[in-house]
Amino acid sequence: MIEIALAFAFGCFGLAALFNLYRIVMGPNPGDRILALDTLVINAIALIALYDVALDTQVYFEASMLIAMTGFVSTVSYARYILRGDVIE
Amino acid sequence: MDTTSSMLPLIVAAPFLGALLPGLMIRAGRDTCTWFTLLPTALALLMLVLHAPAVIAGEVFHYRLAWLPSLGMNVNLMLDGLGLMFAGLILGIGLLIILYARFYLYRSDPMGQFFTYLLLFQGAMVGIVLSDNILLLLIFWELTSLSSFLLIGYWNHLPEGRQGARMALAVTGLGGLALIGGMLILGNIAGSYDISVILQNSEAIQGSEWYLPALILILIGCFTKSAQFPFHFWLPHAMAAPTPVSAYLHSATMVKAGLFLMARLWPVLSGTPEWFYIVATTGLITMVIGAGIALFKDDLKALLAFSTVSHLGLITMLLGFGTEAAALAATVHILAHASFKAALFMTAGIIDHETGTRDIPRLGGLRQLMPTTFAIGALTALSMAGIPPLNGFVSKEMMLEEATHTVWAGTPWLLPALAGLGALFSVAYSFRFLVHVFFGPVREDYPKPPHDPPFGMWAGPGLLALVVVVTGLFPALVTPFVDAVAAAITGGHPHAHLSLWHGFTPALYISVAAILGGALLLALHRPLATGWRRAGPPYAKAIFDAVVGAATRGARGVTDGLHDGAMTRYAAILTLATLGAGAIAWSNGEAGPPTRALLPVSLLPAIAVALLVVSTATLVVLHRRRLVALVLLGVVGLVVAIGFIYFSAPDLAMTQLSVEVVTIILLLLALNFLPQEDPPEDSMSRKIRDGVIAGLGGLGVAVVAFAMLTRDFALPAISEYHIANAYKGAGGSNIVNVILVDFRGFDTFGEIIVLGIAALVIFALTEQVLRGPGADWLANWKGARREAGDRHPLLMVIATRVMMPMALMVGVYVFLRGHNEPGGGFIAGLVVAIALLMQYMASGFAWAEERRRLPYHTVIGLGVLISILTGLGAWFNGMPFLTSAFGYVEIPPLEEFELATAMLFDLGVFLTVLGAVMLALASLSSVARRTGEKVNVHAMDVNPLRGRPGGEED
Amino acid sequence: MTNVWVEIAISAFLVIGGIFGLVGSYGLVKLRGSMRQLHAPTKATTLGVGGVLIASMLFFLFVDGKASLHELLITIFLLLTAPVTAQFIAKTHIHRQERPTTLPSTGTGRPWASFESDEERARLEAEADGAPERVR
Amino acid sequence: MSHWIILPVVLPALMASVLVLALRHHLDLQRIFSIAGTVALAGLGVVLMAMAHDGTVSVYELGDWSAPFGIVLVLDRLSAMMLMLTAAIALVVVLYAVGSGWDARGQHFHALFQFQLMGISGAFLTGDLFNLFVFFEVLLIASYGLMIHGGGGRRLRAGVQYVIYNLLGSTLFLFALAILYAVTGTLNMADMAGRVGGITGGDTALLLVGAVLLLMVFAIKSALLPLHFWLPETYASAPAPVAALFAVMTKVGAYAVLRVDTLIFHSANDAMAALLSGLLLAAALATLAVGMIGILGATGLGRLAAFAVIGSMGTLFSAMAIFTQETAAATLYYMLHSTLAGALLFLVVDMVRERRAGGDAYRPAPAMAQGGLVTALYFGAAIAVAGMPPLSGFVGKLLILDAVRDAPLAWLIWTAILGGTLIAILGLAQGGSRIFWKLEAPADGAPPSGPAPAIALPAASAFVLLGAIVALTLFAGPVTSYLDNTAAQLYAPQTYISAVLGSDIEG
Amino acid sequence: MEALVALGIGTLTAAGIYLVLRRRTFPAILGIALLSYAVNVFLFASGRLMLNAPPVLIDKTGAGVYTDPLPQALVLTAIVISFGMTAVVVLLALGAYLSTRSDRMDMDNGPDAEEEAGQ
Amino acid sequence: MQRRFLPHPLLTLALIVVWLLLINDLSLNALVMGTILGVVIPFFTAPYWPGRVRLKSLRVAVAYILIVLWDIVVANVVVAAIILFKPNSRINSQWVTVPLDIRSPEAIALLAGTITMTPGTLSSDLSACGRALLVHCLDTDDPDEVRDTIKHRYERRLKELFE
Ligand code: NA
Numbered sequence A: 001m002i003e004i005a006l007a008f009a010f011g012c013f014g015l016a017a018l019f020n021l022y023r024i025v026m027g028p029n030p031g032d033r034i035l036a037l038d039t040l041v042i043n044a045i046a047l048i049a050l051y052d053v054a055l056d057t058q059v060y061f062e063a064s065m066l067i068a069m070t071g072f073v074s075t076v077s078y079a080r081y082i083l084r085g086d087v088i089e
Numbered sequence B: 001m002d003t004t005s006s007m008l009p010l011i012v013a014a015p016f017l018g019a020l021l022p023g024l025m026i027r028a029g030r031d032t033c034t035w036f037t038l039l040p041t042a043l044a045l046l047m048l049v050l051h052a053p054a055v056i057a058g059e060v061f062h063y064r065l066a067w068l069p070s071l072g073m074n075v076n077l078m079l080d081g082l083g084l085m086f087a088g089l090i091l092g093i094g095l096l097i098i099l100y101a102r103f104y105l106y107r108s109d110p111m112g113q114f115f116t117y118l119l120l121f122q123g124a125m126v127g128i129v130l131s132d133n134i135l136l137l138l139i140f141w142e143l144t145s146l147s148s149f150l151l152i153g154y155w156n157h158l159p160e161g162r163q164g165a166r167m168a169l170a171v172t173g174l175g176g177l178a179l180i181g182g183m184l185i186l187g188n189i190a191g192s193y194d195i196s197v198i199l200q201n202s203e204a205i206q207g208s209e210w211y212l213p214a215l216i217l218i219l220i221g222c223f224t225k226s227a228q229f230p231f232h233f234w235l236p237h238a239m240a241a242p243t244p245v246s247a248y249l250h251s252a253t254m255v256k257a258g259l260f261l262m263a264r265l266w267p268v269l270s271g272t273p274e275w276f277y278i279v280a281t282t283g284l285i286t287m288v289i290g291a292g293i294a295l296f297k298d299d300l301k302a303l304l305a306f307s308t309v310s311h312l313g314l315i316t317m318l319l320g321f322g323t324e325a326a327a328l329a330a331t332v333h334i335l336a337h338a339s340f341k342a343a344l345f346m347t348a349g350i351i352d353h354e355t356g357t358r359d360i361p362r363l364g365g366l367r368q369l370m371p372t373t374f375a376i377g378a379l380t381a382l383s384m385a386g387i388p389p390l391n392g393f394v395s396k397e398m399m400l401e402e403a404t405h406t407v408w409a410g411t412p413w414l415l416p417a418l419a420g421l422g423a424l425f426s427v428a429y430s431f432r433f434l435v436h437v438f439f440g441p442v443r444e445d446y447p448k449p450p451h452d453p454p455f456g457m458w459a460g461p462g463l464l465a466l467v468v469v470v471t472g473l474f475p476a477l478v479t480p481f482v483d484a485v486a487a488a489i490t491g492g493h494p495h496a497h498l499s500l501w502h503g504f505t506p507a508l509y510i511s512v513a514a515i516l517g518g519a520l521l522l523a524l525h526r527p528l529a530t531g532w533r534r535a536g537p538p539y540a541k542a543i544f545d546a547v548v549g550a551a552t553r554g555a556r557g558v559t560d561g562l563h564d565g566a567m568t569r570y571a572a573i574l575t576l577a578t579l580g581a582g583a584i585a586w587s588n589g590e591a592g593p594p595t596r597a598l599l600p601v602s603l604l605p606a607i608a609v610a611l612l613v614v615s616t617a618t619l620v621v622l623h624r625r626r627l628v629a630l631v632l633l634g635v636v637g638l639v640v641a642i643g644f645i646y647f648s649a650p651d652l653a654m655t656q657l658s659v660e661v662v663t664i665i666l667l668l669l670a671l672n673f674l675p676q677e678d679p680p681e682d683s684m685s686r687k688i689r690d691g692v693i694a695g696l697g698g699l700g701v702a703v704v705a706f707a708m709l710t711r712d713f714a715l716p717a718i719s720e721y722h723i724a725n726a727y728k729g730a731g732g733s734n735i736v737n738v739i740l741v742d743f744r745g746f747d748t749f750g751e752i753i754v755l756g757i758a759a760l761v762i763f764a765l766t767e768q769v770l771r772g773p774g775a776d777w778l779a780n781w782k783g784a785r786r787e788a789g790d791r792h793p794l795l796m797v798i799a800t801r802v803m804m805p806m807a808l809m810v811g812v813y814v815f816l817r818g819h820n821e822p823g824g825g826f827i828a829g830l831v832v833a834i835a836l837l838m839q840y841m842a843s844g845f846a847w848a849e850e851r852r853r854l855p856y857h858t859v860i861g862l863g864v865l866i867s868i869l870t871g872l873g874a875w876f877n878g879m880p881f882l883t884s885a886f887g888y889v890e891i892p893p894l895e896e897f898e899l900a901t902a903m904l905f906d907l908g909v910f911l912t913v914l915g916a917v918m919l920a921l922a923s924l925s926s927v928a929r930r931t932g933e934k935v936n937v938h939a940m941d942v943n944p945l946r947g948r949p950g951g952e953e954d
Numbered sequence C: 001m002t003n004v005w006v007e008i009a010i011s012a013f014l015v016i017g018g019i020f021g022l023v024g025s026y027g028l029v030k031l032r033g034s035m036r037q038l039h040a041p042t043k044a045t046t047l048g049v050g051g052v053l054i055a056s057m058l059f060f061l062f063v064d065g066k067a068s069l070h071e072l073l074i075t076i077f078l079l080l081t082a083p084v085t086a087q088f089i090a091k092t093h094i095h096r097q098e099r100p101t102t103l104p105s106t107g108t109g110r111p112w113a114s115f116e117s118d119e120e121r122a123r124l125e126a127e128a129d130g131a132p133e134r135v136r
Numbered sequence D: 001m002s003h004w005i006i007l008p009v010v011l012p013a014l015m016a017s018v019l020v021l022a023l024r025h026h027l028d029l030q031r032i033f034s035i036a037g038t039v040a041l042a043g044l045g046v047v048l049m050a051m052a053h054d055g056t057v058s059v060y061e062l063g064d065w066s067a068p069f070g071i072v073l074v075l076d077r078l079s080a081m082m083l084m085l086t087a088a089i090a091l092v093v094v095l096y097a098v099g100s101g102w103d104a105r106g107q108h109f110h111a112l113f114q115f116q117l118m119g120i121s122g123a124f125l126t127g128d129l130f131n132l133f134v135f136f137e138v139l140l141i142a143s144y145g146l147m148i149h150g151g152g153g154r155r156l157r158a159g160v161q162y163v164i165y166n167l168l169g170s171t172l173f174l175f176a177l178a179i180l181y182a183v184t185g186t187l188n189m190a191d192m193a194g195r196v197g198g199i200t201g202g203d204t205a206l207l208l209v210g211a212v213l214l215l216m217v218f219a220i221k222s223a224l225l226p227l228h229f230w231l232p233e234t235y236a237s238a239p240a241p242v243a244a245l246f247a248v249m250t251k252v253g254a255y256a257v258l259r260v261d262t263l264i265f266h267s268a269n270d271a272m273a274a275l276l277s278g279l280l281l282a283a284a285l286a287t288l289a290v291g292m293i294g295i296l297g298a299t300g301l302g303r304l305a306a307f308a309v310i311g312s313m314g315t316l317f318s319a320m321a322i323f324t325q326e327t328a329a330a331t332l333y334y335m336l337h338s339t340l341a342g343a344l345l346f347l348v349v350d351m352v353r354e355r356r357a358g359g360d361a362y363r364p365a366p367a368m369a370q371g372g373l374v375t376a377l378y379f380g381a382a383i384a385v386a387g388m389p390p391l392s393g394f395v396g397k398l399l400i401l402d403a404v405r406d407a408p409l410a411w412l413i414w415t416a417i418l419g420g421t422l423i424a425i426l427g428l429a430q431g432g433s434r435i436f437w438k439l440e441a442p443a444d445g446a447p448p449s450g451p452a453p454a455i456a457l458p459a460a461s462a463f464v465l466l467g468a469i470v471a472l473t474l475f476a477g478p479v480t481s482y483l484d485n486t487a488a489q490l491y492a493p494q495t496y497i498s499a500v501l502g503s504d505i506e507g
Numbered sequence E: 001m002e003a004l005v006a007l008g009i010g011t012l013t014a015a016g017i018y019l020v021l022r023r024r025t026f027p028a029i030l031g032i033a034l035l036s037y038a039v040n041v042f043l044f045a046s047g048r049l050m051l052n053a054p055p056v057l058i059d060k061t062g063a064g065v066y067t068d069p070l071p072q073a074l075v076l077t078a079i080v081i082s083f084g085m086t087a088v089v090v091l092l093a094l095g096a097y098l099s100t101r102s103d104r105m106d107m108d109n110g111p112d113a114e115e116e117a118g119q
Numbered sequence F: 001m002q003r004r005f006l007p008h009p010l011l012t013l014a015l016i017v018v019w020l021l022l023i024n025d026l027s028l029n030a031l032v033m034g035t036i037l038g039v040v041i042p043f044f045t046a047p048y049w050p051g052r053v054r055l056k057s058l059r060v061a062v063a064y065i066l067i068v069l070w071d072i073v074v075a076n077v078v079v080a081a082i083i084l085f086k087p088n089s090r091i092n093s094q095w096v097t098v099p100l101d102i103r104s105p106e107a108i109a110l111l112a113g114t115i116t117m118t119p120g121t122l123s124s125d126l127s128a129c130g131r132a133l134l135v136h137c138l139d140t141d142d143p144d145e146v147r148d149t150i151k152h153r154y155e156r157r158l159k160e161l162f163e
């Protein structure tokens, strides 16, 4: 049962990533793309968590944590760039 | 017969060593300087003369010193008759020239420099004629070209001097290089570069298929040096040199180097039809053309220069005949020409010096004003004309005699006829020299009032004029000497019959005809000159200039065209070259079928690849919008990181993620000051071109990647050892980390050095830019975009207060566990950097900096130092650099934990990474602050508590 | 496998997580307008990832028998950061697409922070407490 | 295990760290330490030359991990000689930089300089291909810093090109390494040498591609056509003393080709040897042509010097590409010569730029101060660069011409080298004449000659180089005998291989 | 799967090359970044692809199935180095732009061509 | 002293928990190390967090968390329904101004976060003086109700908690 649920979840987040891709490609505003990337980051975290469960391992945990951190920092940088130009003003 | 003489190297060395003296002595005055120039020359001449009797008696002196034996290039010297004659001329005339130059040079001319060059030349020349090793000879040969370049260009404020020098260098340089080729071939055929050995191998050489190439190359060398047609044109332009140089190099000595070499190699090269036709014909043509042109030159030195060309042709022709008698004649004419021509040049120089001009039309009537000069000039000019009883007549008769005995291509009359024509011209220009300069009415308009020069100035030419007369009257005096020389040339035992009178021979008739014809020609000079000027052949200089000019322009065009700074083309060429070479390599090998089971395709990886491909493609399409491109780069980076996770590389994923975010921030910081968009400047064809190149590149890489992925290691990979020994040998279970800090710690050592250097470069660069013109521009810089208010939003500031410490903790965690689980110093460094970045983004870099200033340089230096010292620490265990040690420590009540020196090394990595990233950010931030950006006092812009009693001081 | 209820719970969280993750991203595509789209990822962040992480915790706790709570860290992190990123993106929208007149009034006499220029703020604050910002 | 071998890497690194850490604000101390460090490096060069002199191949196993599993440094005659050469040039350059005040025109000159030396030393010593990549990067990034030292717009823009071009090169390097590892399963050069022979059948295409790409990387460093485009602007724009040091950097590429080919690919199989040799020769001849034409076509001395370097690399490679022991010996001699000559020429270029009103461009300018001395140095440098007698360039060219005489395309190589020399002579004569001879009267009121900066130390440095060139000529006999032995060692790689892998593991 | 990875590497390479051939420094730097992704993945792939076999020892003796750790270590080094390089080139491009107000890759050639802007 | 070495006890506590979560194990080693770091890190980061925050009531805090969690779940479903089933034309998105009574930046931040994390509302900006919050509603016909909910359900509790 867990396998099926896992496959379902994988499918959901995979499809979600494709939706994100659509927005990343189509925009139209930089903000829209940044948002899509930010969402992609979140979906990626979910996918890695699923991968951990599927493989019964925790070795990728730190990586997903790092994705969360870097995703945040990069989203804020992009946005700050649009708002102010200087990211660390 | 062969005797070793250790004096030979001294003869060669004396002028070279002596070359140091004039430069030093010039401070002691011009006379002292002259004396110290005469001294080495005289010493060398003395040493040479000491050998003369034995050499004339047939002895050959040798000297050998190994220099580069493996190549066969040694300091092997040889003194035989030929060498003796040339060395004697070089040193003897050299003495006279030095004396002459003392009076000729103006006070403003740097005399020390002049004599230095002259002695260098002299040494090189002596070296040529005494070399018994053709490689050594080549060295001296080229040295004469170089010193001649300096001497011609001595008056380098004159354009003629500069151009003449370069022309001479170009032509003789060309010849020298051809000569190198020819000599090497010759040496290879003979199996030795020693002339004495080569001379023994005449049959092998003439029988070799390489004979003709070698001959041609060597002759190019000789012809260029001796100004043979069609390389004759440089010589007249070398007349831009001060007259002592013209007299010395360009009449008496250097231009004879080609003749010398032909004579030197005569036994092995001559005697073949090729030799005859090339050498004799070239000589003949040169003789006639040179003489003809000389007739129409108004410049005294130019006249003499073309006359020299002509006489060199004459000697060349004689050598080309390939007979002993002709060799004898050549020898005699070399001596005769050296004596009269040097004297004539000096005479011309005296006239120039004393009248202020050497333009024949402005001269005339000097007979009374400069009687001594006239006497010398008359004797030597008549010798040049071949008038008995002067030495020029003796040798010219011998030449005509040989010409009448030689059949050219089945035509017996051709040679004598043309030789006679040459003689006729020769008479004509000689008479012209005499008549148009010295005879005629005294003029009123000499640039300077003419008078005879001081004794020192005419002593040299006077002495030579004496020689001209004496050897003309009593040619037998030099017979033994000539025999010795000719013997050295031919390797036989020729005997000369030198006399003024040989009876009524065809040669005599030709001579008489030439003298009469010459006189007639002089009488007709004016109309002929007019015709010449109208229809004369193109000046060789014009042709040379055109050729060199075209070559230079062509070279400039090619060079600037190829290297026009078009980096985009450079990169395209690099790509295509790589593809081409790769394709050639690929097609030369065999690409086999898969040898490993392939992974099945599943949905999510396919989606990831789709994400990668589509976002990359979008990046390319939208790349002109730079911010959007950066966002897409972030997507690509994320997908790559997820790919690393999917394929079992957590460390890589973490590194990729953290590096990428820092990279993007750096790019954003830089982009702030750059244009926000690329202008639409690429044509469609250009896009297609680049697209094709890029597509091919991608295809190539994909093919190779697929081939690589589908085939297993042909041999077991060394990483099996790493897997087996990571824990056992290095105490870590994260194999990647163990490789990084232990097995291949040296790579990591280099890597942090790279980072450290990067930071230094960035720092230095920023300092530089901020001190340069960029700073002023920045000061007035206004960002293109409208800035939103609220620089430091409250929400971000508050979130960071919690998140930053947490992120720091994550950094420590990642660092500590790296040896056993994914992580390590590098990632930890970046995580800490990212944590600090959050703070910088929240309240600004400068604000944060004011609260805790990180000494970045120190952090970096400390990091590198820790790594080095950890590495060196192993020495105390008697182990090599970077040998790690680890152990397990138990501090009750704690459980045991591991301590490894590798972690100390990793700490160095951590610090370097942290310092480097921060320094880069600080540098960019300092650029931003140069725009007048204000540093905020408060952590956040919007704070409802601010200003209230008890409100937060932020 | 331990317990069918555990399995059901894990599976349920996985499915819930998947659905909300998908819906969140679908929202990005479906909704018109940047501000509307901005609402969508909140679902992916909260129930989407949350569901998966809870499933993961349950899985490791009951299937592997080891208490693994570090997934909580990611949740905490996302909860802390998501509002910040959302607000930043909203601010870019306000900055680029909105004007003071297209937004409701603050009712406080001063504009929304995004619209108050640095100079204006500096002036007002200098008036308030006489602490001018320094220029470096 | 002798620790001497690691010192040429560690010492400059240590020196650089100290310079950054403690002496950042003390130029005088920086100078003293930097010079002392360079002198020490030269001393190390002597020690290592002595160690390698008897033909011993010494191996230093870093981290005490035996090859091929860990990284090893390997000292043989060739690497010792290259180190010595580097240290010698470095010493001259650092003295020049101090004497001319170049080191004070930006930050961190000495630290970057020491790092550069570290990178070069590591590249010469390492026995591991990936480690070679790392040291390439060390020396490159240090060179980026040195190249833009002193700043200025044009230099920075040239710097961007230089860096990007080399980043492409580094990318290529990694592609090559990946392929080679994927096929052979090793990174250690000696180990790979033992393995390539066993690669047959379906893996050969990959192996060949890997080998060719690797050589292309080295060809970029060596500025071989058509991968030389980075060089002219870089060398002409770099501070001239730095360009003088860069004369060694192109030799790192040449060294790497020689090392990798003789050790790994040459004996692997004939097809591969022929392929590599053919590609290299074609590139070499083209390089020779473009370099020499560039000397003639240059419009300034700096650019002339840059093309002279390219031409010399072409000459060098047209011998090396034949890959026989004799050509290797000739190559090495020419390598020593051209490094010294190139460095000298760049120092002269700098002296001109510092003194001449018109800089180094070919337009008339008033006489420069100290012109006689500079002219004399230029004349010496030009003779050396052109390969004219009596300096070592001539000897080097003779050695090359002699060594390649049995090669299939010997006539072509001869023609190229001799023809190239002629063009070079023309170009050098033109340059000298235009810069030193063709003067214009100074403008009214202007001083009769340009500035007269301190010349003692700069001139002394240049004369040291000239002296070295003379010594290389005078002692050509002993030098070539050393080089013959070096070449022999290269063409008997089994000694190297067994030294690295130990006698128990046979290739 | 291998073909997909090869496709990905090829795409990154092609895009990288295309951008490097652009006329401005910024896209060229992006191109370099893409190329370094490509080569990093390529280098990583030289250890071949394996799922669920991270090179973290489960068994201290090294028994078990692990993907090849060596290329991973190499890629890590390569990533770090290319980060340093990118940082330098970004700053350099910025410095060049600030000093000359031009961000073109190509230089108007020739030593005589332009005197340094602003110098 | 405490202020200097333990500037934010709550933060220290949180960090210890974070460390334990990171280690994913409750061992003595982990606790010791976590405590050390939990003290050291805030000490170093103290300059970036001037002032200090005190929670007035643990009970309110717990209640608040539970309420928010519940609201997240409910609102998620609601918003999911809107996304899935409501055509764009019928979605009535609005801006809402929420005047603030709380003044503590920490409290405002928490409120803004809560608003955003509960799907359907997004806190988008603050007024320049920090006394009003700009909230974007995905779909509402009654902005006043949204404002009131925020003020009563969340702000009131936060005011209790912080002020
Ligand atoms: Na990222």
Ligand code: NA
Pocket (backbone or CB within 6 Å): C039, C042, F115, F116, F117, F118, F119, F120, F121, F122
């Ligand atoms: Na929300």
